[in-house]
Amino acid sequence: MEQIMDRLAGKTALVTGGARGIGEGIVRRFVAEGANVMITDVLAEEGQQLAAELGGSVAFTTLDVTSSSDWARALSLTEEKFGRLDTLVNNAGILKFARLDDLTEEDIRQIINVNLIGTMIGSQAAIPFIERAGGGSIVNMSSADGISGANGLTAYCASKFGVRGFTKALALELGPRGIRVNSIHPGGILTPMANPTNVPRETYDKGYWIYPAQRSGEPADIGAAAAYLASDDAKYCIGTELSVDGGLNAGHYYMQMPGAPQPPQA
Numbered sequence: 001m002e003q004i005m006d007r008l009a010g011k012t013a014l015v016t017g018g019a020r021g022i023g024e025g026i027v028r029r030f031v032a033e034g035a036n037v038m039i040t041d042v043l044a045e046e047g048q049q050l051a052a053e054l055g056g057s058v059a060f061t062t063l064d065v066t067s068s069s070d071w072a073r074a075l076s077l078t079e080e081k082f083g084r085l086d087t088l089v090n091n092a093g094i095l096k097f098a099r100l101d102d103l104t105e106e107d108i109r110q111i112i113n114v115n116l117i118g119t120m121i122g123s124q125a126a127i128p129f130i131e132r133a134g135g136g137s138i139v140n141m142s143s144a145d146g147i148s149g150a151n152g153l154t155a156y157c158a159s160k161f162g163v164r165g166f167t168k169a170l171a172l173e174l175g176p177r178g179i180r181v182n183s184i185h186p187g188g189i190l191t192p193m194a195n196p197t198n199v200p201r202e203t204y205d206k207g208y209w210i211y212p213a214q215r216s217g218e219p220a221d222i223g224a225a226a227a228y229l230a231s232d233d234a235k236y237c238i239g240t241e242l243s244v245d246g247g248l249n250a251g252h253y254y255m256q257m258p259g260a261p262q263p264p265q266a
Protein backbone atom coordinates (compact mmCIF):
# COMPACT_ATOMS: atom_id res chain seq x y z
CA MET A 1 0.00 0.00 0.00
CA GLU A 2 1.32 3.35 -1.04
CA GLN A 3 2.46 5.62 1.80
CA ILE A 4 0.48 8.88 1.89
CA MET A 5 2.13 11.85 3.65
CA ASP A 6 0.37 14.43 5.76
CA ARG A 7 1.62 17.48 3.89
CA LEU A 8 -1.72 19.27 4.24
CA ALA A 9 -2.16 18.93 8.02
CA GLY A 10 -3.46 22.20 9.47
CA LYS A 11 -4.61 23.47 6.06
CA THR A 12 -8.17 24.00 4.85
CA ALA A 13 -9.22 23.73 1.21
CA LEU A 14 -12.39 24.47 -0.70
CA VAL A 15 -12.87 22.21 -3.74
CA THR A 16 -15.44 23.04 -6.42
CA GLY A 17 -17.13 20.23 -8.33
CA GLY A 18 -15.97 18.04 -5.46
CA ALA A 19 -18.87 15.59 -5.34
CA ARG A 20 -17.63 13.19 -8.01
CA GLY A 21 -14.95 12.50 -10.62
CA ILE A 22 -11.66 14.38 -10.38
CA GLY A 23 -13.01 16.66 -7.64
CA GLU A 24 -13.81 13.64 -5.49
CA GLY A 25 -10.28 12.31 -6.14
CA ILE A 26 -8.88 15.63 -4.93
CA VAL A 27 -11.09 15.66 -1.83
CA ARG A 28 -10.05 12.11 -0.91
CA ARG A 29 -6.34 12.84 -1.34
CA PHE A 30 -6.52 16.13 0.59
CA VAL A 31 -8.26 14.39 3.50
CA ALA A 32 -5.69 11.56 3.41
CA GLU A 33 -2.96 14.19 3.64
CA GLY A 34 -4.52 15.78 6.74
CA ALA A 35 -6.50 18.72 5.29
CA ASN A 36 -9.93 19.96 6.25
CA VAL A 37 -12.03 20.21 3.11
CA MET A 38 -15.18 22.09 2.19
CA ILE A 39 -16.67 19.97 -0.58
CA THR A 40 -18.79 22.07 -2.91
CA ASP A 41 -20.87 21.18 -5.95
CA VAL A 42 -24.25 21.66 -7.58
CA LEU A 43 -24.86 17.94 -6.95
CA ALA A 44 -26.10 18.11 -3.36
CA GLU A 45 -26.95 14.44 -2.83
CA GLU A 46 -23.59 13.11 -4.07
CA GLY A 47 -21.72 15.80 -2.13
CA GLN A 48 -23.55 15.07 1.11
CA GLN A 49 -22.94 11.33 0.70
CA LEU A 50 -19.21 11.88 0.22
CA ALA A 51 -19.07 14.21 3.23
CA ALA A 52 -20.91 11.65 5.40
CA GLU A 53 -18.45 8.95 4.35
CA LEU A 54 -15.34 11.05 5.04
CA GLY A 55 -16.36 12.30 8.49
CA GLY A 56 -15.42 15.32 10.61
CA SER A 57 -12.61 16.83 8.56
CA VAL A 58 -14.99 17.63 5.70
CA ALA A 59 -18.27 19.42 5.18
CA PHE A 60 -20.46 19.95 2.12
CA THR A 61 -22.25 22.99 0.85
CA THR A 62 -23.86 23.69 -2.51
CA LEU A 63 -21.94 26.12 -4.68
CA ASP A 64 -22.73 26.98 -8.28
CA VAL A 65 -19.45 28.51 -9.43
CA THR A 66 -21.27 30.97 -11.70
CA SER A 67 -23.02 32.60 -8.71
CA SER A 68 -21.22 35.37 -6.79
CA SER A 69 -23.63 35.04 -3.88
CA ASP A 70 -22.95 31.28 -3.65
CA TRP A 71 -19.22 32.04 -3.54
CA ALA A 72 -19.62 34.58 -0.74
CA ARG A 73 -21.73 32.15 1.31
CA ALA A 74 -19.53 29.08 0.76
CA LEU A 75 -16.29 30.91 1.54
CA SER A 76 -17.70 32.41 4.76
CA LEU A 77 -19.05 29.02 5.79
CA THR A 78 -15.62 27.46 5.25
CA GLU A 79 -13.95 30.05 7.47
CA GLU A 80 -16.66 29.69 10.11
CA LYS A 81 -16.41 25.91 10.18
CA PHE A 82 -12.66 25.37 9.85
CA GLY A 83 -11.27 28.76 10.95
CA ARG A 84 -9.32 29.49 7.76
CA LEU A 85 -8.95 28.97 4.01
CA ASP A 86 -5.51 28.10 2.65
CA THR A 87 -6.31 26.58 -0.72
CA LEU A 88 -8.96 27.02 -3.37
CA VAL A 89 -9.25 24.29 -5.99
CA ASN A 90 -11.23 25.54 -9.00
CA ASN A 91 -12.14 22.12 -10.38
CA ALA A 92 -15.80 22.38 -11.48
CA GLY A 93 -16.25 22.18 -15.21
CA ILE A 94 -18.56 21.16 -18.02
CA LEU A 95 -18.04 19.86 -21.54
CA LYS A 96 -20.07 19.24 -24.65
CA PHE A 97 -18.68 17.39 -27.67
CA ALA A 98 -20.03 19.00 -30.87
CA ARG A 99 -18.71 20.79 -33.92
CA LEU A 100 -18.84 24.58 -33.62
CA ASP A 101 -21.66 24.54 -36.22
CA ASP A 102 -23.73 22.43 -33.85
CA LEU A 103 -23.14 24.33 -30.60
CA THR A 104 -25.82 26.85 -29.66
CA GLU A 105 -24.86 30.31 -28.45
CA GLU A 106 -26.25 29.23 -25.07
CA ASP A 107 -23.88 26.19 -25.05
CA ILE A 108 -20.90 28.44 -25.77
CA ARG A 109 -21.82 31.00 -23.11
CA GLN A 110 -22.50 28.28 -20.53
CA ILE A 111 -19.16 26.50 -21.08
CA ILE A 112 -17.20 29.78 -20.80
CA ASN A 113 -19.30 30.87 -17.83
CA VAL A 114 -18.74 27.74 -15.74
CA ASN A 115 -15.18 26.83 -16.74
CA LEU A 116 -13.56 30.25 -17.08
CA ILE A 117 -15.69 32.93 -15.43
CA GLY A 118 -16.50 30.62 -12.50
CA THR A 119 -12.77 30.15 -11.93
CA MET A 120 -12.15 33.89 -12.16
CA ILE A 121 -14.91 35.11 -9.85
CA GLY A 122 -14.15 32.30 -7.39
CA SER A 123 -10.47 33.21 -7.25
CA GLN A 124 -11.37 36.88 -6.81
CA ALA A 125 -13.74 36.11 -3.94
CA ALA A 126 -11.24 33.80 -2.22
CA ILE A 127 -8.29 36.23 -2.15
CA PRO A 128 -9.15 38.01 1.12
CA PHE A 129 -9.87 34.69 2.83
CA ILE A 130 -6.52 33.17 1.79
CA GLU A 131 -4.74 36.40 2.76
CA ARG A 132 -6.33 36.22 6.23
CA ALA A 133 -4.83 32.71 6.56
CA GLY A 134 -1.40 34.24 5.93
CA GLY A 135 -1.15 33.15 2.28
CA GLY A 136 -1.74 29.88 0.46
CA SER A 137 -2.53 28.72 -3.03
CA ILE A 138 -5.07 28.47 -5.82
CA VAL A 139 -5.10 25.38 -8.03
CA ASN A 140 -6.97 25.77 -11.32
CA MET A 141 -8.17 22.79 -13.35
CA SER A 142 -7.36 23.47 -16.96
CA SER A 143 -6.92 20.51 -19.32
CA ALA A 144 -4.70 18.89 -21.89
CA ASP A 145 -7.18 20.73 -24.13
CA GLY A 146 -5.92 23.98 -22.59
CA ILE A 147 -2.51 23.29 -24.13
CA SER A 148 -3.42 22.00 -27.58
CA GLY A 149 -6.64 22.04 -29.58
CA ALA A 150 -9.12 19.15 -29.85
CA ASN A 151 -11.89 18.54 -32.37
CA GLY A 152 -15.45 18.80 -31.09
CA LEU A 153 -14.26 20.97 -28.21
CA THR A 154 -13.92 24.53 -29.55
CA ALA A 155 -15.70 26.24 -26.65
CA TYR A 156 -14.17 23.90 -24.08
CA CYS A 157 -10.65 24.47 -25.46
CA ALA A 158 -11.25 28.24 -25.42
CA SER A 159 -12.35 28.03 -21.78
CA LYS A 160 -9.38 25.87 -20.75
CA PHE A 161 -6.81 27.97 -22.67
CA GLY A 162 -8.44 30.86 -20.81
CA VAL A 163 -7.96 29.18 -17.44
CA ARG A 164 -4.30 28.61 -18.31
CA GLY A 165 -3.76 32.26 -19.25
CA PHE A 166 -5.71 33.50 -16.24
CA THR A 167 -3.55 31.32 -14.00
CA LYS A 168 -0.33 32.86 -15.31
CA ALA A 169 -1.56 36.45 -14.98
CA LEU A 170 -2.99 35.91 -11.51
CA ALA A 171 0.19 34.10 -10.44
CA LEU A 172 2.13 37.28 -11.24
CA GLU A 173 -0.28 39.45 -9.26
CA LEU A 174 -0.58 37.21 -6.22
CA GLY A 175 2.97 35.82 -5.93
CA PRO A 176 4.20 38.91 -4.09
CA ARG A 177 1.15 38.64 -1.80
CA GLY A 178 2.00 35.08 -0.73
CA ILE A 179 -0.57 33.23 -2.81
CA ARG A 180 0.74 30.75 -5.38
CA VAL A 181 -1.47 30.13 -8.41
CA ASN A 182 -0.89 27.08 -10.61
CA SER A 183 -2.80 25.00 -13.16
CA ILE A 184 -3.24 21.27 -13.72
CA HIS A 185 -3.76 19.87 -17.23
CA PRO A 186 -5.40 16.45 -17.01
CA GLY A 187 -5.95 14.32 -20.08
CA GLY A 188 -8.07 11.20 -20.35
CA ILE A 189 -9.13 10.71 -16.72
CA LEU A 190 -11.88 8.12 -16.28
CA THR A 191 -14.80 10.10 -14.79
CA PRO A 192 -18.50 10.60 -15.55
CA MET A 193 -17.51 13.55 -17.79
CA ALA A 194 -15.10 11.52 -19.90
CA ASN A 195 -17.15 8.33 -19.84
CA PRO A 196 -20.81 9.39 -19.47
CA THR A 197 -22.20 6.02 -20.56
CA ASN A 198 -20.00 4.19 -18.03
CA VAL A 199 -18.28 1.91 -20.55
CA PRO A 200 -16.14 -0.70 -18.69
CA ARG A 201 -12.50 0.39 -18.32
CA GLU A 202 -11.19 -2.45 -20.48
CA THR A 203 -13.30 -1.38 -23.46
CA TYR A 204 -12.86 2.32 -22.75
CA ASP A 205 -9.08 2.08 -22.62
CA LYS A 206 -8.94 0.63 -26.15
CA GLY A 207 -9.46 4.20 -27.36
CA TYR A 208 -6.30 5.22 -25.52
CA TRP A 209 -3.83 3.31 -27.68
CA ILE A 210 -2.81 6.69 -29.07
CA TYR A 211 -1.64 7.84 -25.59
CA PRO A 212 1.94 6.97 -24.58
CA ALA A 213 0.42 5.57 -21.35
CA GLN A 214 -1.81 3.25 -23.46
CA ARG A 215 -4.66 3.69 -20.97
CA SER A 216 -6.80 6.30 -19.23
CA GLY A 217 -5.91 7.85 -15.88
CA GLU A 218 -7.75 8.01 -12.56
CA PRO A 219 -9.10 10.83 -10.40
CA ALA A 220 -6.47 9.86 -7.80
CA ASP A 221 -3.73 10.85 -10.29
CA ILE A 222 -5.10 14.39 -10.29
CA GLY A 223 -5.64 14.29 -6.52
CA ALA A 224 -1.92 13.64 -6.10
CA ALA A 225 -1.00 16.52 -8.41
CA ALA A 226 -3.36 18.93 -6.63
CA ALA A 227 -2.05 17.86 -3.19
CA TYR A 228 1.49 18.55 -4.35
CA LEU A 229 0.61 22.03 -5.66
CA ALA A 230 -1.34 22.86 -2.47
CA SER A 231 1.49 21.66 -0.24
CA ASP A 232 4.66 23.43 0.86
CA ASP A 233 6.58 20.97 -1.34
CA ALA A 234 5.48 23.22 -4.21
CA LYS A 235 6.47 26.46 -2.49
CA TYR A 236 8.56 27.55 -5.51
CA CYS A 237 5.86 26.65 -8.07
CA ILE A 238 4.17 29.85 -9.25
CA GLY A 239 2.28 29.95 -12.56
CA THR A 240 3.32 26.36 -13.24
CA GLU A 241 1.31 24.21 -15.64
CA LEU A 242 1.38 20.59 -14.53
CA SER A 243 0.39 18.07 -17.22
CA VAL A 244 -1.06 14.80 -15.92
CA ASP A 245 -2.18 13.33 -19.20
CA GLY A 246 -0.52 9.98 -19.84
CA GLY A 247 1.81 11.72 -22.30
CA LEU A 248 -0.95 13.03 -24.59
CA ASN A 249 0.68 16.44 -24.96
CA ALA A 250 4.26 15.17 -25.08
CA GLY A 251 4.06 15.33 -28.88
CA HIS A 252 2.58 13.35 -31.71
CA TYR A 253 3.41 10.00 -33.28
CA TYR A 254 4.56 9.56 -36.88
CA MET A 255 2.51 6.43 -37.38
CA GLN A 256 4.69 4.89 -40.11
CA MET A 257 7.93 5.44 -38.19
CA PRO A 258 9.66 3.28 -35.56
CA GLY A 259 8.40 3.67 -32.00
CA ALA A 260 4.73 4.37 -32.81
CA PRO A 261 2.12 2.29 -30.96
CA GLN A 262 -0.09 -0.11 -32.90
CA PRO A 263 -3.90 0.13 -32.86
CA PRO A 264 -5.57 -2.69 -30.91
CA GLN A 265 -6.85 -5.65 -32.93
CA ALA A 266 -10.63 -5.55 -33.48
Ligand SMILES: NC(=O)c1ccc[n+]([C@@H]2O[C@H](COP(=O)([O-])OP(=O)(O)OC[C@H]3O[C@@H](n4cnc5c(N)ncnc54)[C@H](O)[C@@H]3O)[C@@H](O)[C@H]2O)c1
Pocket (backbone or CB within 6 Å): 016, 017, 018, 019, 020, 021, 022, 023, 040, 041, 042, 043, 063, 064, 065, 066, 091, 092, 093, 094, 095, 114, 141, 142, 143, 144, 145, 185, 186, 187, 188, 189, 190, 191, 192, 193, 194
Ligand atom coordinates in the same frame (compact mmCIF):
# COMPACT_ATOMS: atom_id res chain seq x y z
N1 LIG B 1 -11.96 13.77 -17.05
C1 LIG B 1 -10.98 14.25 -17.82
O1 LIG B 1 -10.36 13.52 -18.60
C2 LIG B 1 -10.59 15.70 -17.74
C3 LIG B 1 -9.52 16.11 -18.55
C4 LIG B 1 -9.13 17.43 -18.49
C5 LIG B 1 -9.75 18.31 -17.64
N2 LIG B 1 -10.79 17.89 -16.88
C6 LIG B 1 -11.41 18.88 -16.00
O2 LIG B 1 -11.45 18.39 -14.67
C7 LIG B 1 -12.57 18.95 -13.99
C8 LIG B 1 -13.40 17.84 -13.38
O3 LIG B 1 -13.89 17.03 -14.44
P1 LIG B 1 -14.43 15.54 -14.25
O4 LIG B 1 -13.88 14.74 -15.35
O5 LIG B 1 -14.27 15.11 -12.85
O6 LIG B 1 -15.98 15.80 -14.60
P2 LIG B 1 -17.31 15.41 -13.80
O7 LIG B 1 -18.43 15.82 -14.69
O8 LIG B 1 -17.25 14.02 -13.35
O9 LIG B 1 -17.24 16.36 -12.54
C9 LIG B 1 -17.41 17.74 -12.66
C10 LIG B 1 -18.12 18.25 -11.42
O10 LIG B 1 -18.34 19.66 -11.57
C11 LIG B 1 -19.65 19.92 -11.13
N3 LIG B 1 -20.20 21.13 -11.75
C12 LIG B 1 -20.64 21.30 -13.01
N4 LIG B 1 -21.11 22.55 -13.16
C13 LIG B 1 -20.94 23.18 -11.99
C14 LIG B 1 -21.22 24.49 -11.52
N5 LIG B 1 -21.80 25.42 -12.32
N6 LIG B 1 -20.91 24.80 -10.24
C15 LIG B 1 -20.35 23.88 -9.43
N7 LIG B 1 -20.08 22.62 -9.80
C16 LIG B 1 -20.36 22.28 -11.07
C17 LIG B 1 -20.45 18.70 -11.53
O11 LIG B 1 -21.66 18.61 -10.80
C18 LIG B 1 -19.48 17.56 -11.21
O12 LIG B 1 -19.59 17.11 -9.90
C19 LIG B 1 -13.32 19.79 -15.04
O13 LIG B 1 -12.93 21.14 -14.94
C20 LIG B 1 -12.85 19.20 -16.35
O14 LIG B 1 -12.94 20.12 -17.41
C21 LIG B 1 -11.22 16.60 -16.91
